[in-house]
Amino acid sequence: MSVHNLIESRLDPEHAVVDEICPAGEPWVKLVKKGATFRIVDLEGNQAVDTLFFNPAHTPERYSATDTISRQRSLYLTTGTNLYSNFGNVMLTIVADTCGRHDTLGGACASESNRVRYALDKYAMHSCRDSFLHSLAHDPLCEQLGLTKRDLPSNINFFMNVPVTDAGGLEFVDGVSAPGKYVEMRAEMDVVVMISNCPQLNNPCNAFNPTPIRLLVWEPAEKGIAHV
DSSP states (O other): OOOOOOOOOOOOOOOOSOOOOOOTTOOEEEEOTTOOOOEEEEEOOOOOOOEEOOOOTTTTTTTOOHHHHHHHHSBBTTHHHHHHEESSSSEEEEEEEEOOOSSSSSSSOOHHHHHHHHHHGGGGGHHHHHHHHHHHHHHHHHHTTTTOOOGGOOOETOOOOOOOOSOOOOOOOOSSTTTTTEEEEEEEEEEEEEEEEOOOOSOOTTTTTTOOEEEEEOOOSSTOOOOO
């Protein structure tokens, strides 16, 4: 349950076909084709990156935290983890990871949870759910696919440290990531990636300081396969 499978990537950022910065607190949406490799870089360390995946050819199929955990009998994500859909298909495989632990239990922060968890006056604070909703309402790809707020499933929190206690509770604690740490995935099917680069100021997982992330995509190894 606590294995950190640290593997470095051989891919050169200079060969990436997508190399973008997502500022702290902002959303990011992109189509990643089957066979492509997708990397998220924690530029300054301890930044939580809330992430969802959808099948663009059949949007009712999306990332499933339940299937991912139960099929692999592991609460945490690291190198070798398959990210399953709610239809039981592998959407992506984590092929490199220099952080070693990623959460898929804690969910995304919301105005309601901010008020319960931190203080009543935090209700108006920007949240990851707000970022997802903004993408659904304004991103052209989301609009094209007809995604709405009803399509938001449980998410992955890349780089976020949420240990499970002996009593079965969750703790939101200081992160285990650091500047430059990254996680890299191979897409096993076409996927729409939807990210909220968490704006949370009250959570130690974010070091109380939301920061930018870097997002890279490399083309599939096989020739002739289209890319983002």
